[in-house]
Amino acid sequence: MKQPARTPQGQKPAAKNKRKSRDELNQEARDRKRDKKRSGNATGSRSNPVVESQKPSSSSKTKDPRIGSKKPIALGGDAVAAKPAKPAKAPKVQPEKKPRLTPQEELAMLENDERLDALLDRLENGESLSAEDQAWLDQALDRIDVLMEQLGIALDDDVEDDAAEEDMYRLLKGGN
Numbered sequence: 785m786k787q788p789a790r791t792p793q794g795q796k797p798a799a800k801n802k803r804k805s806r807d808e809l810n811q812e813a814r815d816r817k818r819d820k821k822r823s824g825n826a827t828g829s830r831s832n833p834v835v836e837s838q839k840p841s842s843s844s845k846t847k848d849p850r851i852g853s854k855k856p857i858a859l860g861g862d863a864v865a866a867k868p869a870k871p872a873k874a875p876k877v878q879p880e881k882k883p884r885l886t887p888q889e890e891l892a893m894l895e896n897d898e899r900l901d902a903l904l905d906r907l908e909n910g911e912s913l914s915a916e917d918q919a920w921l922d923q924a925l926d927r928i929d930v931l932m933e934q935l936g937i938a939l940d941d942d943v944e945d946d947a948a949e950e951d952m953y954r955l956l957k958g959g960n
Contacts, residue, residue: 891931900924 804812831850885893894900903913903921913921932938 887934
């Protein structure tokens with residue numbers, strides 16, 4: 785065991801603490817109670833929540849924390865037996881479908897397309913097209929070919945092919 789520490793010589797031992805009177809104790813208790821009472825939320829903080837920025841804005845409404853579920857509750861004796869009614873669903877609005885064009889109308893629309901004309905002009909001038917424009921142009925030209933086949937319209941390319949074959953036949957024979 786350790787021995788108690790010695791006090792230096794020449795000093796008297798510390799005097800015992802003076803006991804507080806009843807009045808002093810009561811005053812300290814009142815001070816502690818007052819400090820405790822001040823902690824917590826301010827008056828009316830539940831019904832009027834404090835907003836950090838007190839800007840006067842009429843459009844921004846804060847959600848009231850007291851409002852609970854909006855689900856309707858059936859009251860009365862039949863409430864237990866009856867199941868809650870499901871809200872009626874609104875009928876689905878179907879987007880209007882474009883009226884189906886006849887092949888003749890569709891072909892006329894494609895032939896009068898400004899974008900198609902502009903892209904064909906750019907190709908004839910030797911300009912290069914972006915990948916997106918080139919894909920759209922190919923798709924439009926393919927659709928025009930399909931529509932022309934459906935309508936029975938023949939291109940002049942067939943006549944040129946026949947003439948080219950006759951020219952080659954003449955060259956091979958060596959005749960004029």
